[in-house]
Amino acid sequence: MMDDASDRTMLIERVIRAPVHMVWGAWMNAETLPKWWGPDGFSCRTSRIDLREGGEWVFDMIGPDGTVYPNHHRYTLVRPEARIEYTLHWGENGPKHADAWASFAEDGGVTKVTLGMIFSSRKEYEDARGFGAVELGLQTLGKLARFIGAD
Numbered sequence: 300m301m302d303d304a305s306d307r308t309m310l311i312e313r314v315i316r317a318p319v320h321m322v323w324g325a326w327m328n329a330e331t332l333p334k335w336w337g338p339d340g341f342s343c344r345t346s347r348i349d350l351r352e353g354g355e356w357v358f359d360m361i362g363p364d365g366t367v368y369p370n371h372h373r374y375t376l377v378r379p380e381a382r383i384e385y386t387l388h389w390g391e392n393g394p395k396h397a398d399a400w401a402s403f404a405e406d407g408g409v410t411k412v413t414l415g416m417i418f419s420s421r422k423e424y425e426d427a428r429g430f431g432a433v434e435l436g437l438q439t440l441g442k443l444a445r446f447i448g449a450d
Contacts, residue, residue, distance in 0.1 A: 304417045306421055306424070307417060307418040307419075307420065307421050307423070307424035308415065308416070308417050308418075308424075309415065309416045309418070309424065309427065309428070309432060309433065309436075310413060310414070310415050311413070311414040311415075311433055311436035311437055311440065312411060312412065312413045312414075313411075313412050313437060313440040313441070313444070314409055314410070314411050314412075315409065315410045315411075315412055315440070315443065315444045315447070315449050316408075316409050316444070316449045316450075317408075317409070317410060317444075317447050317448075317449035318405055318408050318409075318410065319380045319403050319404075319405035319410045320380060321410075321447050321449070322403060322410045322412060322443070322447065322449075323379065323380045323403055324447075325443060325446055325447050326383070326401070326443070327350050327377070327379075327383070328350070329348045329349070329350055331446070332348070332350065332356070333345050333348070333358065334446065335439075335442040335443050335445075335446040336360075336439060336442075337360045337439055337442070338434075338435040338436075338438040338439055338442075339438045339441075339442065340362070340363035341360050341361060341362055341363065342360075342361045343358050343359070343360055343361070344358060344359045344361060345357070345358045346358060346359075346391070349374075350374065350377070351374060351377055352374055352375065352376055352377040353374065353375075354373075354374045355371065355372060355373045355374065356370075356371070356372040356374075357370070357371050357391045358370050358371075369389065369390030369391065369393065370387070370388070370389075370390070371387075371388035371389075371390060371391045371392065371393060372385045372386070372387060372388075372399075373385055373386045373388065376400075380403060380405075381402065381403055382400060382401070382402045382403070383400060383401045384398070384399070384400045385398075385399050385400070386398055386399070387399050387416070394419075395419055396418060396419050396423050397416040397417060397418045397419060397423065398416070398417045399414070399415060399416045399417075400413075400414075400415045401413070401414050401415075402415075412440055412443075414436055414439075414440070416432075
Protein backbone atom coordinates (compact mmCIF):
# COMPACT_ATOMS: atom_id res chain seq x y z
CA MET A 300 0.00 0.00 0.00
CA MET A 301 1.36 3.42 -0.91
CA ASP A 302 1.75 5.97 1.83
CA ASP A 303 -0.83 8.74 1.41
CA ALA A 304 1.04 11.88 2.37
CA SER A 305 -1.76 14.29 1.42
CA ASP A 306 -2.66 15.01 5.05
CA ARG A 307 0.89 16.17 5.80
CA THR A 308 1.82 17.97 2.58
CA MET A 309 2.12 21.75 2.38
CA LEU A 310 2.39 23.72 -0.87
CA ILE A 311 3.36 27.39 -1.13
CA GLU A 312 3.30 29.16 -4.50
CA ARG A 313 4.31 32.56 -5.77
CA VAL A 314 4.72 34.06 -9.20
CA ILE A 315 7.91 36.12 -9.44
CA ARG A 316 8.08 38.63 -12.28
CA ALA A 317 11.50 37.56 -13.50
CA PRO A 318 12.84 34.89 -15.84
CA VAL A 319 13.72 31.54 -14.29
CA HIS A 320 17.47 32.04 -14.79
CA MET A 321 17.35 35.05 -12.42
CA VAL A 322 15.26 33.25 -9.79
CA TRP A 323 17.41 30.11 -10.01
CA GLY A 324 20.57 32.20 -9.93
CA ALA A 325 19.61 33.86 -6.64
CA TRP A 326 18.53 30.52 -5.12
CA MET A 327 21.43 28.30 -6.15
CA ASN A 328 24.23 30.73 -5.29
CA ALA A 329 26.01 30.14 -1.98
CA GLU A 330 26.61 33.88 -1.55
CA THR A 331 23.09 35.10 -2.28
CA LEU A 332 20.82 32.37 -0.84
CA PRO A 333 21.58 33.25 2.82
CA LYS A 334 20.93 36.96 2.10
CA TRP A 335 17.23 36.47 1.33
CA TRP A 336 16.26 33.10 2.84
CA GLY A 337 13.73 33.13 5.66
CA PRO A 338 10.68 35.14 6.64
CA ASP A 339 10.60 38.91 7.09
CA GLY A 340 12.87 40.02 9.91
CA PHE A 341 14.89 36.78 9.92
CA SER A 342 18.55 36.44 8.99
CA CYS A 343 20.77 33.43 8.28
CA ARG A 344 24.13 32.48 9.74
CA THR A 345 25.75 29.79 7.59
CA SER A 346 28.16 27.14 8.90
CA ARG A 347 28.54 25.23 5.60
CA ILE A 348 26.93 25.58 2.21
CA ASP A 349 27.31 23.34 -0.84
CA LEU A 350 24.38 23.78 -3.22
CA ARG A 351 24.63 20.69 -5.40
CA GLU A 352 23.09 17.24 -5.50
CA GLY A 353 24.63 15.45 -2.52
CA GLY A 354 25.52 18.79 -0.91
CA GLU A 355 24.13 20.43 2.19
CA TRP A 356 23.47 23.75 3.86
CA VAL A 357 23.97 23.94 7.61
CA PHE A 358 22.73 27.24 9.00
CA ASP A 359 20.90 29.02 11.77
CA MET A 360 17.87 31.14 11.07
CA ILE A 361 17.80 34.00 13.55
CA GLY A 362 14.44 35.50 14.41
CA PRO A 363 13.73 39.18 14.99
CA ASP A 364 13.82 38.51 18.76
CA GLY A 365 17.21 36.80 18.50
CA THR A 366 15.88 33.25 18.77
CA VAL A 367 18.15 30.82 16.89
CA TYR A 368 16.56 28.07 14.79
CA PRO A 369 19.19 25.50 13.69
CA ASN A 370 18.60 24.09 10.20
CA HIS A 371 20.21 21.50 7.96
CA HIS A 372 19.20 20.99 4.32
CA ARG A 373 20.53 17.94 2.45
CA TYR A 374 20.17 18.25 -1.33
CA THR A 375 19.03 15.03 -2.99
CA LEU A 376 18.19 16.35 -6.49
CA VAL A 377 19.25 19.43 -8.43
CA ARG A 378 17.73 19.79 -11.90
CA PRO A 379 18.96 23.22 -13.13
CA GLU A 380 16.28 25.88 -13.54
CA ALA A 381 13.57 23.27 -12.88
CA ARG A 382 13.63 21.53 -9.48
CA ILE A 383 15.53 21.14 -6.21
CA GLU A 384 14.74 18.38 -3.71
CA TYR A 385 16.11 18.27 -0.19
CA THR A 386 15.49 16.98 3.30
CA LEU A 387 14.94 19.37 6.20
CA HIS A 388 16.54 18.53 9.53
CA TRP A 389 16.25 20.20 12.92
CA GLY A 390 19.86 21.30 13.20
CA GLU A 391 22.99 19.65 11.90
CA ASN A 392 22.38 15.89 11.56
CA GLY A 393 19.27 16.35 13.66
CA PRO A 394 15.98 14.55 13.16
CA LYS A 395 14.41 14.91 9.73
CA HIS A 396 11.16 16.84 9.82
CA ALA A 397 10.29 17.04 6.12
CA ASP A 398 11.12 16.13 2.56
CA ALA A 399 10.99 19.34 0.58
CA TRP A 400 11.25 20.63 -2.95
CA ALA A 401 11.21 23.83 -4.93
CA SER A 402 10.07 23.80 -8.53
CA PHE A 403 10.47 26.58 -11.06
CA ALA A 404 8.29 27.05 -14.16
CA GLU A 405 8.79 30.03 -16.49
CA ASP A 406 5.98 31.33 -18.66
CA GLY A 407 6.30 34.55 -20.60
CA GLY A 408 9.24 35.88 -18.60
CA VAL A 409 7.67 35.26 -15.17
CA THR A 410 8.49 32.31 -12.93
CA LYS A 411 6.09 30.32 -10.80
CA VAL A 412 7.91 28.99 -7.76
CA THR A 413 6.30 26.14 -5.83
CA LEU A 414 7.68 25.18 -2.44
CA GLY A 415 6.49 21.82 -1.20
CA MET A 416 7.02 19.96 2.06
CA ILE A 417 5.92 16.50 3.08
CA PHE A 418 6.26 16.48 6.84
CA SER A 419 7.50 13.39 8.67
CA SER A 420 4.27 13.15 10.64
CA ARG A 421 0.81 14.67 10.78
CA LYS A 422 1.84 16.32 14.07
CA GLU A 423 4.85 18.02 12.40
CA TYR A 424 2.48 19.29 9.69
CA GLU A 425 -0.05 20.57 12.24
CA ASP A 426 2.71 22.24 14.28
CA ALA A 427 4.05 23.95 11.14
CA ARG A 428 0.57 25.19 10.14
CA GLY A 429 0.05 26.34 13.72
CA PHE A 430 3.11 28.60 13.75
CA GLY A 431 2.20 30.06 10.35
CA ALA A 432 4.51 28.15 8.01
CA VAL A 433 2.46 29.01 4.91
CA GLU A 434 2.57 32.74 5.63
CA LEU A 435 6.25 32.57 6.58
CA GLY A 436 7.03 30.68 3.37
CA LEU A 437 5.21 33.32 1.34
CA GLN A 438 7.28 35.99 3.12
CA THR A 439 10.45 34.09 2.17
CA LEU A 440 9.44 34.00 -1.51
CA GLY A 441 8.60 37.70 -1.24
CA LYS A 442 12.12 38.39 0.01
CA LEU A 443 13.49 36.46 -2.98
CA ALA A 444 11.40 38.57 -5.36
CA ARG A 445 12.61 41.80 -3.71
CA PHE A 446 16.22 40.55 -3.71
CA ILE A 447 16.21 40.15 -7.49
CA GLY A 448 14.27 43.38 -8.01
CA ALA A 449 11.11 41.63 -9.19
CA ASP A 450 8.62 42.60 -6.48
